[in-house]
Amino acid sequence: MEYLAHIIIIAGIYTILSLSLNLIVGYTGLAALGHIAFAAVGAYTSSLLALNLGISPWIGLIIGAIFASVLGAIVSFPSLRLKGDYLAIATFGLGVIVYSIAKNWVGLTRGPMGLPGIPAFKIFGYEINNVWAYLVLVLIFVVVTYVVIRNITKSPFGRILTAVREDEIAAEAMGKNVNKYKLIVFVVGAFFAGIAGSLYAHYITFIDPSSFTIMESITVLLMVVFGGMGSLTGSFIGASLLVILPELLRFLGMPSSVAAPLRQMIYGLLLIVLMIWRPQGLIGKYKFK
Amino acid sequence: MAEKYSNKKRIIIILLFWLILWFLFNNPLNIDFENILDLVKKAACSFYNVMKGLINLISNLKMFSLNQVIVNGIFIGIIYALVAIGFTIIYRTIKFFNFAHGAVYAAGAYFAYTFFILLNITPALSFLLSIIFAGLLGVCIDRFVYVPLRKHKTSNLVFLIASFGVFIFLQNLLQLIFGAQILTLRTGPVKEGHHFLGAVFTDIQILIIVSSLVLFFVCWLFIQKIKIGKAIRAVSDDPIGARVVGINSEKIIMIAFAIGSALAGAAGILVSLETNIEPTMGMNAILKGIIASIVGGIGSIPGALFGGLLLGMAENIGIWKIQAGWKDAIAFGILILFLLFRPSGIMGVKTEKEKI
Numbered sequence: 001m002e003y004l005a006h007i008i009i010i011a012g013i014y015t016i017l018s019l020s021l022n023l024i025v026g027y028t029g030l031a032a033l034g035h036i037a038f039a040a041v042g043a044y045t046s047s048l049l050a051l052n053l054g055i056s057p058w059i060g061l062i063i064g065a066i067f068a069s070v071l072g073a074i075v076s077f078p079s080l081r082l083k084g085d086y087l088a089i090a091t092f093g094l095g096v097i098v099y100s101i102a103k104n105w106v107g108l109t110r111g112p113m114g115l116p117g118i119p120a121f122k123i124f125g126y127e128i129n130n131v132w133a134y135l136v137l138v139l140i141f142v143v144v145t146y147v148v149i150r151n152i153t154k155s156p157f158g159r160i161l162t163a164v165r166e167d168e169i170a171a172e173a174m175g176k177n178v179n180k181y182k183l184i185v186f187v188v189g190a191f192f193a194g195i196a197g198s199l200y201a202h203y204i205t206f207i208d209p210s211s212f213t214i215m216e217s218i219t220v221l222l223m224v225v226f227g228g229m230g231s232l233t234g235s236f237i238g239a240s241l242l243v244i245l246p247e248l249l250r251f252l253g254m255p256s257s258v259a260a261p262l263r264q265m266i267y268g269l270l271l272i273v274l275m276i277w278r279p280q281g282l283i284g285k286y287k288f289k
Numbered sequence: 290m291a292e293k294y295s296n297k298k299r300i301i302i303i304l305l306f307w308l309i310l311w312f313l314f315n316n317p318l319n320i321d322f323e324n325i326l327d328l329v330k331k332a333a334c335s336f337y338n339v340m341k342g343l344i345n346l347i348s349n350l351k352m353f354s355l356n357q358v359i360v361n362g363i364f365i366g367i368i369y370a371l372v373a374i375g376f377t378i379i380y381r382t383i384k385f386f387n388f389a390h391g392a393v394y395a396a397g398a399y400f401a402y403t404f405f406i407l408l409n410i411t412p413a414l415s416f417l418l419s420i421i422f423a424g425l426l427g428v429c430i431d432r433f434v435y436v437p438l439r440k441h442k443t444s445n446l447v448f449l450i451a452s453f454g455v456f457i458f459l460q461n462l463l464q465l466i467f468g469a470q471i472l473t474l475r476t477g478p479v480k481e482g483h484h485f486l487g488a489v490f491t492d493i494q495i496l497i498i499v500s501s502l503v504l505f506f507v508c509w510l511f512i513q514k515i516k517i518g519k520a521i522r523a524v525s526d527d528p529i530g531a532r533v534v535g536i537n538s539e540k541i542i543m544i545a546f547a548i549g550s551a552l553a554g555a556a557g558i559l560v561s562l563e564t565n566i567e568p569t570m571g572m573n574a575i576l577k578g579i580i581a582s583i584v585g586g587i588g589s590i591p592g593a594l595f596g597g598l599l600l601g602m603a604e605n606i607g608i609w610k611i612q613a614g615w616k617d618a619i620a621f622g623i624l625i626l627f628l629l630f631r632p633s634g635i636m637g638v639k640t641e642k643e644k645i
Contacts, residue, residue, distance in 0.1 A: 020362070051453070059424035082628055085445045086387050090628050091578060092619035096576070100621075104614035111614075179644050218453055225450065268461065272485025275447050276437045 005131040009202065009203060010140040011243040013196050016145045018223040018235040020192035023149050026230035026284065027158065028185045029165030032090040034095025035193055035220050038068040038074075040102055040196025040212035043201035044109060047118040050202075057202050065194035071098070072190025076183045093218050103209040114208025120199050130193045134203055141199060145192050149233055152188065162183060162230075215264070222271055228284025229265050237282060242267070299635070358609045359602065364494050364563075366601020367501045368556050371419065372578030373593035375552030381525035381588050382538075382545040385448040389430050390518075390553050391575025392459035393569060397423040397554025398561040399463055403470055415556060416558055423554020427546040430455055436539070456571065466566040472566040474558075497559045504555060505594065511548065512590060521545050525588065573617070578622040586634030595636060 016238070021035045046060030055063075071094075078090040102109050109115070120138065121128045129135050134174045152158050163171040164178055171176050200206045227238025246263040254262065274281065352471070376390050400419030404410045410418070433456055438448055473494075512518040523531040524541045531540055577600060585596025600620060607619040625632065 031449075076624065082632070085449045086628060086632065087384060088446065088449055089583070090577075090625055093580075093624050096621050097618045100615060102620035104612060104618070215457070218457065221450070237617060258465065261464040261469075264461040265458050265465070268454045268456070268458030272434055272451050272458065275443070275451035275454065276434070276441070279443060279447050 002131045005135045005249055007244060008255075009131070009135050009136070009138050011140045011240045012135075012202050013203075014220065014223060014239040014243055015142050015191055015236055016196040016199070017220045018227065018239045019142075019145050019149050019232060020189040021262050022224045022227075022230070022232065022235045023152065023161075024185055024189040024226055026228075026235075027153055027165065028161045028182065030182060030185070032075070032079075032186075032189075033221060034075065034091040034093075034214075035189075035214040036212050036214075037095040038071060038190040038193035039197030039200065040098050040209075041068040041071050041190075042057070042197030043207050043212070044102060044115075044197075045194075046198035047115050047207060048108070049199045050119050051115060051117070055197070057119060061195060061198045061202075064198045065191045068194025069158060069187040069191040072188075072193075073183060073188040074159055075190070076186035079186065080179050088090035092214065092217075095214055099209055099212055099214065102212060105245050109209075112208060112210075114206055115201075116206050118205045118207065120205065121202055123202045138199060138203075140193070141195060144197070146232060146236075147187075149192070153232070157181075165230075218271075219267060222267055225274060225279075225281050225284075226270060228281035230279070231284045234281055234283045272275050301606070309374075344395045358605045362602035362605035363598065364490070364497060364601070365605065366598035367498060368560050368574075368597075369577045369581045369601050370594045370597025371501055371504065371559070372512050372574050373550055373581035374505070374590055375549035375556070376575070376578045377549075377582050377588060377593045378508070378512070378521070378545050378552070379549035380582070382521060382542045383435065383448070384525075385445040386452070386579055388449070388452040388575055389434075389459065390427075390452075390453035390549070391571035392456045392463075392574075393423050393427050393430070393550045394553040394573075394574045395463060395566075395571035396426055396459060396558040397502050397557030397604055398474075398493070398566045398570065400465060400554065401474060401558045401561060401564055402467070405474060406472075416555075419558060420551050420554045424520055424547040424551035428543055428554070429552020430550075431543055431546040435542075456575070460571055461566050467568065469568060473483035474561045474566065486501065492561050497563060500555070500559065504552060508548070509590070510550070517541070517544055576617070577620060582634075583624060583632075584634055586636035589636045592634055592636035596634065599635075 017035060017039060020038075021032070024032045024035075031110050042061075042064035045064035046057060049063060050057050051057040068275035075091060075094050078094075079087055082090055103111055106113075107113070120129075121134075122188065128137060160171065160176050160181055163174070165180055168178055197212075200211070204211075205263070222288025223242050224235055225238075226234075226242060228235065246259075246266065249259045249263060266285040372390070372394060374386065379387050379390065397419055400422045401416055404415030404418050405412060408415070434451055435448065438451055510518075512521065518538050520531070520541050521544070523534075523536055524538050528538055531541075553574075557570070560570070560574075578597075581592045581596035581600045583596070584600060585592030585594070600623065603623060604616050604619055608616055
């Protein structure tokens with residue numbers, strides 16, 4: 001049963017990631033491919049603060065999320081000038097650079113050796129090291145993320161985002177400062193991705209650069225696209241299905257040397273099939289333009 | 290911006306750039322070091338020790354000379370250029386970033402491994418076969434993935450994400466078949482290289498240079514002189530116009546995929562002669578290929594060649610001063626700078642249709 005709780009926790013963390021990416025990609029139509037970089041910043045910030053300075057993970061979580069949103073603000077600058085696939089490549093590049101820093105700045109991040117022994121969250125003096133307690137914590141964060149992003153997208157602000165997605169020039173002609181909205185979207189998206197990253201770090205208690213590769217970014221994008229672009233329910237479905245389904249391979253008794261590439265192959269095939277037959281995803285409304 | 294520089298001016302700027310780099314790194318101070326040393330010797334003994342330490346430091350740096358850095362830069366740059374040219378030939382006809390190109394590159398290396406090591410076919414024949422197979426693989430990707438997408442008339446991003454899907458699928462298929470371990474095409478022991486102008490290079494590196502140059506030349510002939518090449522250019526300039534004058538654009542795209550993918554396969558084989566084969570090798574190659582072609586000017590074949598060389602050189606000069614692990618960060622830093630400040634690249638001309 002603890003295994004089941006573990007799967008749900010991982011699915012929850014991926015749900016936070018894909019909800020926040022959906023705000024950027026699905027609602028605002030900005031093709032950002034480096035989403036895991038924000039999670040990496042959040043994870044590394046809060047674990048380093050906890051390990052080196054003994055700062056409580058709660059404060060680390062907030063600081064990590066703020067650092068991630070600073071990175072999000074930096075990433076939003078290319079998005080002001082670049083469109084479509086060029087933006088995709090540029091954000092992809094920022095993802096690679098963050099990965100490269102995590103791997104090569106050995107003095108700070110210990111590089112490929114990773115950071116072991118990250119302390120767990122504490123609440124009223126009790127450590128949350130029980131899987132079930134952590135499950136509740138993650139679910140609370142999922143709900144908070146969902147409520148915040150849903151409120152953003154349902155508000156007049158969200159309708160402007162949709163306008164930017166549908167026709168940037170028209171939105172600008174209506175007197176909306178498109179650049180400001182892009183900046184805010186990246187900052188908010190990166191904030192929640194940073195939270196997801198530090199939730200992951202304090203749950204697994206060990207992080208290394210291999211958790212934040214480009215492939216992870218593509219996996220999160222696949223979750224958004226699979227569930228549905230511009231649909232928050234879709235992100236729930238996408239993240240849950242794509243975390244749980246590959247776990248079923250484990251029950252078929254495959255060795256991990258077969259199961260790992262097979263899982264990735266399924267992801268790749270899913271991407272192709274979705275793009276050919278249903279580019280808006282299972283319940284999405286919006287297609288890439 | 291693009292019209293401001295003529296070709297001559299461009300060449301002069303590039304030459305000046307390299308001259309400055311040369312003087313910057315060759316350290317002219319080193320020449321009159323002995324004289325300074327004599328003066329210092331007479332003046333103070335303690336100061337002498339400090340200077341001696343400095344000399345040791347400088348001579349250590351000298352062992353890994355700028356010449357070697359440039360030679361390494363050219364070798365890796367030529368590989369990047371091969372990938373970038375293949376990528377560009379495909380890009381010109383379909384106008385999206387074909388990530389699957391990286392998987393074809395890796396597959397080329399694995400084809401060569403299969404034919405050469407597993408099936409024991411002679412090197413020349415097995416390399417030829419694997420280049421042909423790589424070309425066929427490219428055509429298959431086009432047939433089974435991109436043709437249905439083109440029928441739906443979808444956007445560039447959909448193509449881009451689908452090509453990611455192809456990339457992930459093929460890379461993991463290779464890992465499933467051959468395993469994640471590192472393989473090699475090398476059969477004999479590693480030979481010591483030739484010394485030339487203070488740099489060391491091996492027979493295989495010479496082979497890489499020669500065969501790449503031959504491939505570049507054949508490519509250039511093909512694109513510029515032969516009728517099919519002209520058709521490719523026509524499709525890339527104006528797809529509808531090309532269709533009006535009776536060019537079958539689907540067939541042309543297929544041929545472009547065959548040639549581009551064959552080039553990627555060749556690059557994969559050449560790299561695996563020098564280094565190792567692993568399933569994840571494609572990602573790095575396609576990223577560098579894309580960066581090289583954007584830096585050189587997307588859609589331009591001489592631009593891709595030049596961008597590849599520039600990227601290889603910049604990376605190697607970069608890691609000469611800092612750690613080797615930062616290569617990718619340097620490459621992407623260059624890419625983002627170019628995308629922000631000169632998105633049309635060095636040799637590219639920005640057309641109004643390009644929505645950069």
